[in-house]
Amino acid sequence: MYIKPAVSALTLLMLTALGGCGGGGGTTVAGGTTVASPQGVYQGTFSNGGSHNTLILENNQFYTIYGSTVAGAFSVEGFLQGNGNASGGNFTASDVKDATAAGQLLTGTLSASYTASNNLTGTLTEGSNTVNFTGTPLLASVYDYNAAANLSDIAGTWNTTSLRGFASTFTIAASGAFTATSGACAFNGSFKPRSSGKNVFDVTMTFGPAPCVLPGQTLAGIGIDFMLNNGKRQLLIAGLDASRTSSAGFFGTR
Structure with a gap:
């Protein structure tokens, strides 16, 4: 994703039709609250009006494919990839790569928090540009992350x-x-x-x-x-x- 300046609109969307929910085990944080693993598929919005879906794998590697929906299908404009760290409800990545349709590979960082209900909230930064985002799990009836690939x-x-x-x-x-x-x-x-x-x-x-x-x-x-x-x-x-x-x-x- 190329994070455009605030005066420009950002369109960030991954796997628009997908659904799923976080899976895996949990970790105990202060106060004894169990926070689920962040893995799964999230859909949400960015502070500048864009939308997103993010796939976090069981090893905390993540992909965000962004673009737009055309005639009911997803038209890809680029993707983000990073290797995250999850601990006590916090998810961070310092090595985000942004592969754009122009062939660029931009760099960035991500910092987020996740909750027991698998809500994801955080910021994505590329250079001097930062956007905030929120995300919630999608319905398994459309895309079941916890099912085996066939x-x-x-x-x-x-x-x-x-x-x-x-x-x-x-x-x-x-x-x-x-x-x-x-x-x-x-x-x-x-x-x-x-x-x-x-x-x-x-x-x-x-x-x-x-x-x-x-x-x-x-x-x-x-x-x-x-x-x-x-x-x-x-x-x-x-x-x-x-x-x-x-x-x-x-x-x-x-």
Whole structure:
């Protein structure tokens, strides 16, 4: 997410149709109050009028995919990724990366608090710009974070758009292995259900030589699929390389 100055409107939205709730164990804070783990999917608003959804995994790594809803599906404009720390109801990350549609990787920090009812409140800062946000869990009836990811839901062909705006086609085997093309660029990789049993795929993708934008590079990240209100499924993919200096994202419906 590029945090625009206060005079500009921010549109930040991840996985608009998704729902879910935090899961996992808890921790005891002062006074004996048990605070649930922050993991799960949150939807909420930013202080400058934007909206968001944030996925926090069981290892406190998080992704926020932002953009807008077009014809009932989610159109991605970028994503945030960070490695957080959760303790006593506080969630912080000092290494936030913001992958934009222009190919930039901006840096930032996040500081938040979470409660036993899985409310999330905090601030996101990039440079001199800061926005406040709140978030609440979404309904498991739409996207059940605590269910295991199912490869049969994504097997087959997906026509997607890359974060940089290029048409891309994924062909995913029943095993989760995939081949993909984007114009004259060919790449491949795999989707694997997350070992935690949560409803998230671990994704790796390796790009071929030029004219691929990231020739020869291997990226890793997440994939999530979910049902839209119109009965179609949507697939969202976000990844970074090991040094977190290159990024790629894809989204599509079928």
